[in-house]
Amino acid sequence: MKVFEHVSLKSYNTFGLEAKARYFAEITSLEAYLRLCESGKYAHVPHLFLGGGSNILLTKDIDALVLKMDMKGIEVTQETDSHIWVRAGAGVNWHDFVLYTVQHQWSGIENLALIPGTVGAAPMQNIGAYGVEIKDTFDHLEALNLETRILERFDREACEFGYRESYFKHAGKGRYLISSVCFKLAKKAELHTSYGAIQDVLQARGIAQPGIQDVANAVIEIRQSKLPDPKEIGNSGSFFKNPTVSAQEAQRLHTENPTIPSYPVVGSTDVKFPAGWFIEQAGWKGFRDGDAGVHAKQALVLVNYGHATGNQVLALSEKIKQSVRTKFGVSLETEVNIL
Secondary structure, eight states, rough: OEEEEEEEEESSSSOOOEEEEEEEEESOOOOHHHHHHHTTTTSSSEEEEEEESOOOOSSOOOOEEEEOOOOOOOOEEEOOEEEEEEEETTTTTHHHHHHHHHHHTOOOGGGGGOOOOBBBTTTTTEEETTTTEEGGEEEEEEEEEEEOOEEEEEHHHHHHTTBOOOGGGGGTTTEEHHHHEEEEEESSSOOSSTTTTHHHHHHHOOOSOHHHHHHHHHHHHHHHSEEEETTSSSSEEOOOOOOEEEEHHHHHHHHHOOOOOOOETTSSOOOOHHHHHHHTTTTTTOOOEETEEEESSSEEEEOOSSSSSSHHHHHHHHHHHHHHHHHHHOOOOOOOOOO
């Protein structure tokens, strides 16, 4: 594994923010990483693992060994008449993996098309969109314990999935290197088309009996119409989580804002509200301060128009949070990891 010094991370984060890594290397296998660890050469600095760079906000140079996950490979590990188990390396591009399953007519993650990032980062965040989350099809993952250097297996329960949450963002944070993830997918389509605008797009296309590919295409069309391409405008997708509140608090919000959209939380009396609605109603949609701004089509997305710094984007996010808290009494949480 070749290690470089003072490497720009601008092309390794979708915000396109300038920051330098003290050391930088790409991991193509666990064996290569273990050999690096055994050499002891970089034991004096922290190791920071980087996936697609689509869920981070860089506010400073990184005094660490930044390790870009590049472990590839997709394989079928088990099969029955109704389901198939597919394992992918942590460095596989997530959208490419979704397209691979769609092309093979394996159902379960088609609603998660066009989400940026890698397979290895997906369970950390329990990524989700259009009524589907990773946990719905997740079978298990393998992760290297960085202290013992033993490869461990985590099933769904061990991952402690929540809304954009997992064990790896809390108790397990910084303790593991996820190397592969396995999904249990259905051979017969189990489509989810009731969330968001999927049904509207299908109807507009004259599709009465959609297949897996149709749903994936609809999701891609919706995301492309609402979200900026990071190659054109730097962003990390949804910057804030959709807030979940108690039934009592939800009643207050509905009473004060009769047109506010909301969604029930399955298995709970809590209610979820779209963060973008609060941000837009507070007047931030399309706002720009220098090169840091809020996207004109989707208030949930903060953008870098070219030369913003991470701290400028962070300062804007704090102003938005304070504004929403003052106007609606709702506290927004950031979805991105701030470094």
